Amino acid sequence: MAENRASAYTEGVPCWVDVQLPDVEAGKRFYGGLFGWTFEDAGGVAVWARLDGAAVARLARKRDGRMPTVWTVYFATPDARGLARRILAAGGQIVNDPVPVRDLGTAALVADPQGAVFGLWQAASHPGFGVRHAPGTFAWxxxxxxxxxxxxxxxxxxxAAALFGTGADPDFGRAPVSDVFYPGMPPQFVVHFRTGDVGAAVEAVRQLGGRVQAPPFETSYGKVAVVTDNQGASFALLQR
Incomplete structure (x- = not known):
């Protein structure tokens, strides 16, 4: 399935990703070179990343140098405030309260009980990914x-509905930190982008100024390599 629009997503399915970077122009060069993305002004200090015209991600400049340089995955919800309350009740934390993002939707940042940060997205005019699962787009x-x-x-x-519902397509898994990262690394989500050849993509990451955290390894959902971009944001390449 090459295309799957976020308007059809149930609560708990990843529907969007963005990255906070010190230098958005450097990010455009890196990801444009790696995935063939083009870019469009998103207002202020951010850009939409597009592939063949479809929205696939957002690159934004960090507002504070103390913020991490990181990719964030957003999970769909019809009620960001209600879901945030449920997260608190289950032992999680609210990092940023749900707030409207112009006419696009409502966003929040939260953390699970172990401290892994993720986003919530209640769509309005921006439903999320214009395309996913195709090479150069979100896959897992x-x-x-x-x-x-x-x-x-x-x-x-x-x-529960996304993870265990009949015919669900959650694009979301769990594994021990020690499978990829050094002991002591905090829990975290790693956004995976699809590639047709993970070995060639890893070499392209190196040539563009990134580095390899975990060379290609086999998983139940495909061959994966974990890398960082030219500014230190971690992500993964997935060959299926």
Whole structure:
């Protein structure tokens, strides 16, 4: 399935990604070179990333140098405030309260009980991905956590319809932090972008100034390499 629009997403399915960068122009050069993305002004200090005209991501300049340089995955919800309350009740945290983003929708940043940060997106005029699962677009979000049992319980209760519903397509998995990262690394989501040849994509990352955190390895959902861009934001390349 090459195309799947976010307007059809149930609550708990990844519907959007963005990255906070020190230098958006450098980010445009890196991701344009790697995935063939083109860019369009998104107002202020951000740009939409597009592939063949379809929205695939957003690149934004960090408002504060103390903020992490990081990709964030957003999960669809029809009620961001209600979901935020459920996250608090389940032992999670609210990082940024739900707020309207112009006429696009309502966004929030939250964290699970182990501290992994993710976003919530209540769509209005911007439903999310214009295309996913195609090469150069979002394909999977993997949570690397310090407590698999606790993560399964938390997300299973929070997003039961997406994770366990008939015919669901959650694009979301869980694994121990130690599978990829050094001991002591905090729990985190890693956004995966699809590629036709993970080895060639890893070499392109190196040539564009990025680095490899985990060389290609096999998973239940495809061959994966975890890399960072030329400014230190981690993401993964997925060959299926």
């Amino acid at each position: 979000a993997q949570l690397y956590t310090t407590d698999i049992h606790a993560a399964n319980t938390f997300y299973g209760h929070l997003f």
